[in-house]
Amino acid sequence: MQDFSEKIQQAHDEKLGRHLVANMNIDAGETLLEERPLLVAPHWECAQLKCAQCMEESYVMCRKCQVFPLCMDCSQHNDFECEFFASGAGSRICKDLLVKNYGICALLKLLLLLEDPATRADCQTLFERSVNLEDYRDGEGMWQEHEEQVVGPLLASGLVEALPTQQLTADVLHAHCVRIDCNAFEVTGRDGETLKGVFVCGAGLPHHCVPNTVVALDEQFNMKLYAAVPLNAGDVIYNSYTNPLMGTSQRQHQLRLSRHLDCSCSRCQDATEMGTHMSSMKCRECSAGFSICEIGPDGSGNWRCVDCNAILPAVDVHEVLAEAGDALVDAKGELQVYESLLVRYQQLLHPNHFLLLDIKQNIASILRAAALMNSMEQPCKKLLARRVELCSDLLPVCRAVVPGISKLYAIALFEYLLALVELIELQFAESDLDKKEYVAQLRIGSQVAKEALDLLRFEPENSAEGYLSDRISMELERIDSDLMKYGGR
Template identity: 75%
Template sequence: MQDYSEKLNDVYDEQLGRHLVASMSIEAGETLLDERPLLVAPHWECGQLKCAQCLQESYVMCRKCQVYPLCMDCSEHDAFECEFFASGAGSRISKDLLVKNYGICALLKLLLLLEQPDQRALCQTLLDTPVKLEDYRNEDGLWQERDEQVVRPLMSSGLVQAFPDQQLTAEVLHAHCIRIDNSAYEVTARDGDTLKGVYVRGASLPHSCVPNTVVALDEQFNMKLYAAVPLESGDIIYTSYTNPLMGTSQRQHQLRLSRHKECACTRCLDATELNTHMSSMKCRGCPDGYAVCQLSGSGDWRCLNASCGAVIPATEVHELLAEVGSALVEARGELSAYETLLDQHKQLLHPNHFLLLDIKQNIASILRAASLMNSLNDPCKKLLARRVELCGDLLPVCRAVVPGLSKLYAIALFEYLLAFVELTELQFAEGDVNKKEYVAQLTRARSVAKEALDLLQFEPENSAEGFLTDRIGVELERIESDLMKYGKL
């Protein structure tokens, strides 16, 4: 199923390929596209068997086909897939095909869809996507890994002979794998594991690091694409395939690796990254200056202060980033290690630098877990205040890099809200703030909760963000109850 808004035109050009363009004005929150996934499957490297029906961990096989795994709660799976291996050409395939080579799961699903006349039409847009295999052969081990985990096992399994009309060769299978990856979003199973969902249109939209749409996925992995900001006639519909909390060079690397594309959006062309300075360094030549990358020049970092202009060589910056990145991996969830890292590098990097934000997020997560464990024992105001500070540091950055109806900003607001309310309640209980101050802080918390709810109002009810909306609603009710109780000054 692919249902488009009547306010969109499906167009094609050499640069962007097939894409969508607004044909009239569109308000923020309007649905632009509804799409069911063509297929949902584990990543290529997944070794743990997953139930063919619900995609949770499985240790038993379907009694009928004896090829596909099923969990204890599921008694059947896709009828065509089951029948294919239970009878006909598929019955001659080894029954331990997926047990030994579970990485072929996504490709096998596509091949079986292509065997069904009513499903093949849904796959045609995917098949029509041109793939230049020479652009992928020299990837950093990815081609070889896919060859060993997916293509060669499938070629030697006998499945090629079972699909004579598809004229399968190793190169055809590699091209199919690339098309699957290039049309996939990461989705989350009910057990929390990450999978990939293939969306023929939703995942083929052109990329921008400052997208004008929001992707929402419900529990059945159905996609809803809606406008993040008001759109005008002629506006191209963009989505994002990168992490917005990465710096420009890191986002570009991720995009080249996953999509073989370059980005020239407003953020990528702005050395300050929309004034967030997420890649900026502290200047070594003046006390208050910040150095940004010379995007069109040498690639060195130069101070923005016109009276300074000091330069930090690109090699020095890259060495520092690699050093901090390695230290982050080695920190392994240790609070003291993250605090030490933050203290060591805040003198060298802009406060909003993406690596410092990463460190702060790790610290905030540890403090939240500690707060949950100690909530019934001895909550610590000092740790709560630290968590509020760290969550607050993230808010303006999230607001800047994902405009409009931003799930990123809404989630950041929720994390801030939890910490702020917990600290406020503790301060009031221990007499650190009086009733008037408590009411003022609760009023602020109410505003934060309502802002988060406004940002998530277009999310499906049966999605992770829909459930988050319920959580925020519960917090808001608690806040309103205390405001009613203590607000009569």
């Protein structure tokens, strides 16, 4: 299931457990690991039946086992899964098992993998790290979700009695759910729906908020892990399991919920977040200063201005963040509401604060959707210029928090490129730009497109990023065509 580069090797220590290290120097872009998923399944809350083979929507059941759905394009699925319910102990289970409780799909697949002698060993890495269930009971609703959507229905189905050798209890099933969640990456099906793919090696890499690797997933859900930056012999291979555009306290909170991990990486230890100030507040005492947390990334302490040393109580920071978070939830996609929030919180937060970036992303998305839906018969240059400005604001932060080969930065460049080209084409058509000015802007667009393509050059062709590369190449061809026409090259 896994294919390791000869330039990495397994290591073990008390802090990281089993992990991978470079055993020689590695160039950025070199493939470190290729892995097929142990299983791919919908999220727990999914109620729509999906094909057991390709994970597209399905309303037809396998003719042989009558349990697993199959789409019109797939005539069969996993032989062991099918045979288990077609004959033997599984034949006594209700055929409506998945129809009535489709949320159990991921756990059902894992149990059958454990039951199959041919795949049992593939699952063992999942069980090397013990699960402390007390950490999860009543934790932010996760336990309740598993109990209601997965564990309870599965216990009631009679499947436990059909798998007596596994000695399945409610606690064992809860632990299996946790293992699935902790070893899953979000993957995208052919129909665009998000699923979870369990990768026993790729998901077992230690976390760092500034990872030195990139995860690539193709249409068949195969993973390729490659180096984001040059690695030296002895370097630990890290992945990231958080959103890099979150502030430190938010990343820490997410890691505690999803992986019960307290991160102490270089970014979490840096109150300025690599110079971006994504969690910094405006000082209330001086006009130009910004306050940073002086004790810990969880905000448990006062905040001090880097210019005048004025103290900003942590309780005031938490109050602002909670208020802003609630306001974002209540905005519900309303453009003017987001713009008002931006004006309001720009008075309190650093320009790069993660909440302001969130607001700007929402505004830019609304403006792009309006353009795609042709909701503006004559697109307003002011709104297009606003979109360019917002996309431009995101670029330096994306570049800073994910250095090296960065899909995040490549996508941000693409959004900026689309906004820029749409604006300058309209400005040129309405004579707001002369030919010389238009060519100068086209050349900026050309450089942006080439930079984005360079960042995506290691992505599989049959992946979402591979298709994005094709889209960027098309834009570059259009730009180069106009440069030839108006710029003489």
